[in-house]
Amino acid sequence: MSEPTLAQALAKGFQRHDIKRIFGVPGGGSALGIIDATRELGIDFILARSEMSASVMAAVTGEISGAPGVVLACLGPGASSLATGTAYASLEQAPMLVLTDGPAASLHQRYDQNALFAPITKHQGRLIPEGAADTIEDVLSLAKEAPLGPVQMNINAAGSVTPVSPGAGQVARQAPVTATSADEARKLMGAARRPVLLVGLEARYGDAPAAALRLAEALNCPVLSTYKGKGVVPDRHARMAGMFTGAVSEFKAIADADLFVSFGVDPVEFIASPWHHDAPIVEIRAADAPHLLTKTAARVVGPLVPSADALCRGDFASDWTPDMIAALRADLRARVEVKSNTHTAQSVTEAIVAAAPGRIRASVDAGAHMVSAMAVLEADHPFGVLKSNGLSTMGYAVPAAIASALNDPDIPAVAVTGDGGLMMCMAELSTAAAHGCKVITVVLNDEALSLIDIKQQWQSLETAGVKFPPTDFAQVAKAMGVAAWRVGPSDDLGAAMRAAFAVDGPALVDVVIDASVYSAQVAALRG
Ligand SMILES: Cc1ncc(C[n+]2csc(CCOP(=O)(O)OP(=O)(O)O)c2C)c(N)n1
Numbered sequence: 224m225s226e227p228t229l230a231q232a233l234a235k236g237f238q239r240h241d242i243k244r245i246f247g248v249p250g251g252g253s254a255l256g257i258i259d260a261t262r263e264l265g266i267d268f269i270l271a272r273s274e275m276s277a278s279v280m281a282a283v284t285g286e287i288s289g290a291p292g293v294v295l296a297c298l299g300p301g302a303s304s305l306a307t308g309t310a311y312a313s314l315e316q317a318p319m320l321v322l323t324d325g326p327a328a329s330l331h332q333r334y335d336q337n338a339l340f341a342p343i344t345k346h347q348g349r350l351i352p353e354g355a356a357d358t359i360e361d362v363l364s365l366a367k368e369a370p371l372g373p374v375q376m377n378i379n380a381a382g383s384v385t386p387v388s389p390g391a392g393q394v395a396r397q398a399p400v401t402a403t404s405a406d407e408a409r410k411l412m413g414a415a416r417r418p419v420l421l422v423g424l425e426a427r428y429g430d431a432p433a434a435a436l437r438l439a440e441a442l443n444c445p446v447l448s449t450y451k452g453k454g455v456v457p458d459r460h461a462r463m464a465g466m467f468t469g470a471v472s473e474f475k476a477i478a479d480a481d482l483f484v485s486f487g488v489d490p491v492e493f494i495a496s497p498w499h500h501d502a503p504i505v506e507i508r509a510a511d512a513p514h515l516l517t518k519t520a521a522r523v524v525g526p527l528v529p530s531a532d533a534l535c536r537g538d539f540a541s542d543w544t545p546d547m548i549a550a551l552r553a554d555l556r557a558r559v560e561v562k563s564n565t566h567t568a569q570s571v572t573e574a575i576v577a578a579a580p581g582r583i584r585a586s587v588d589a590g591a592h593m594v595s596a597m598a599v600l601e602a603d604h605p606f607g608v609l610k611s612n613g614l615s616t617m618g619y620a621v622p623a624a625i626a627s628a629l630n631d632p633d634i635p636a637v638a639v640t641g642d643g644g645l646m647m648c649m650a651e652l653s654t655a656a657a658h659g660c661k662v663i664t665v666v667l668n669d670e671a672l673s674l675i676d677i678k679q680q681w682q683s684l685e686t687a688g689v690k691f692p693p694t695d696f697a698q699v700a701k702a703m704g705v706a707a708w709r710v711g712p713s714d715d716l717g718a719a720m721r722a723a724f725a726v727d728g729p730a731l732v733d734v735v736i737d738a739s740v741y742s743a744q745v746a747a748l749r750g
């Protein structure tokens with residue numbers, strides 16, 4: 224039997240790692256052979272409308288499926304357009320394999336692609352037929368090791384159709400770090416009367432969510448979650464008090480805390496703001512990533528579940544009562560509450576929750592709307608609400624929702640996005656239509672980059688560079704084969720939302736909203 228080609232060996236590697244579909248935009252080079260080889264094994268190729276969206280779809284697929292998300296692009300412009308989803312996967316710990324055509328045989332479209340990806344991937348290299356069996360296995364498993372993240376490999380057309388041959392793999396591995404000051408951590412936990420457990424993105428995987436809850440029970444304390452940690456402890460759980468982004472107002476709500484135990488939280492998850500609290504921090508991390516948290520009093524680095532279980536064996540006696548936790552939850556929620564006579568990001572997300580026929584998975588974009596959306600939307604499991612937080616990229620919610628609908632077709636995916644964010648990825652409505660994805664895009668139409676608009680106002684600057692002309696997104700969606708509704712200020716929001724959920728395929732609801740509430744809301748939150 225002859226040896227498989229490099230493309231066939233890659234496809235086999237995908238199959239071994241339970242990769243069900245790959246994403247991208249093919250150039251004429253290696254992608255064609257890879258698409259063909261994967262198709263033969265029943266692995267779908269999803270053609271996105273831009274590489275930026277394809278890279279987000281792959282990264283999110285990596286997160287929700289646990290198998291590396293794979294994206295393919297041509298050399299040069301295709302490769303450079305993958306930067307956003309790759310940076311997301313790097314900062315927000317998504318397992319991912321980035322396959323770019325190349326290196327180029329001439330100067331045309333040529334630059335050092337490995338160098339471009341160096342700051343945003345765990346490893347960069349070139350897939351060649353020699354030693355391919357080992358290299359393919361190495362890169363796929365490296366993506367899944369803590370800290371999870373992307374690996375980038377160039378692969379050229381000639382190499383992709385050449386039979387693989389023996390040779391050593393190319394990926395050098397580093398021994399995982401385990402650093403532990405568990406005794407010190409237990410001592411701090413034993414002395415605390417008002418501890419607070421913060422859960423973050425590393426705690427989303429495997430058995431870590433159950434371990435997070437065991438820690439909260441052992442400490443008898445409330446849980447606060449970063450945006451990415453939403454659902455690690457279900458939002459409806461009695462210990463779950465709300466979202467924590469590092470904003471001043473959240474620190475005020477927990478001014479009495481005398482210890483933070485951070486479980487799987489990465490510092491990228493906090494907004495750029497000083498740490499407004501004096502209580503010591505016990506930091507439990509899966510990976511020895513930089514720790515920018517100030518006043519980290521004890522660090523326990525290594526696999527999260529054994530770390531949590533070792534720390535749970537202590538004698539803790541906090542003063543928290545269920546009523547105090549419920550009061551904290553109400554306080555945190557009240558701090559982001561808005562009121563208006565017309566539709567707002569808050570009332571729109573409430574309408575989504577009310578109209579949902581059952582379990583949904585929401586994705587939320589970056590912008591002023593995210594504060595209300597993340598407070599209102601609930602998750603009962605990790606990845607129940609998808610969000611770019613460490614990178615906080617716009618143009619995320621729609622491709623993330625498409626990735627979700629392809630991976631879990633029985634769960635309606637709802638993309639909550641600003642108009643600015645939608646404009647960055649609007650063409651993906653066509654991708655959703657092509658695959659009949661159950662994706663409901665809800666666009667908060669305020670004809671502005673509102674989060675930037677309010678910052679411009681706070682600086683008393685002339686309004687410039689932050690407004691859009693009126694856009695009827697429902698018309699655009701319909702032109703791409705997506706059922707759509709436009710909801711004006713006095714139109715029935717609930718009816719439109721219910722109609723969108725009833726569609727067997729993609730739908731869009733374009734809601735004209737009141738953006739005047741954002742300035743006070745964001746000022747109160749972030750101080
Ligand atoms: C790709 C990208 N470009 C720019 C930014 C900076 N940014 C953050 S929020 C925002 C405005 C978002 O506008 P829109 O999507 O309409 O949401 P809104 O703030 O109006 O709710 C911008 C420009 C970003 N986060 N990501």
Ligand SMILES: [Mg+2]
Binds near residue numbers: 590643668669
């Ligand atoms: Mg907007």
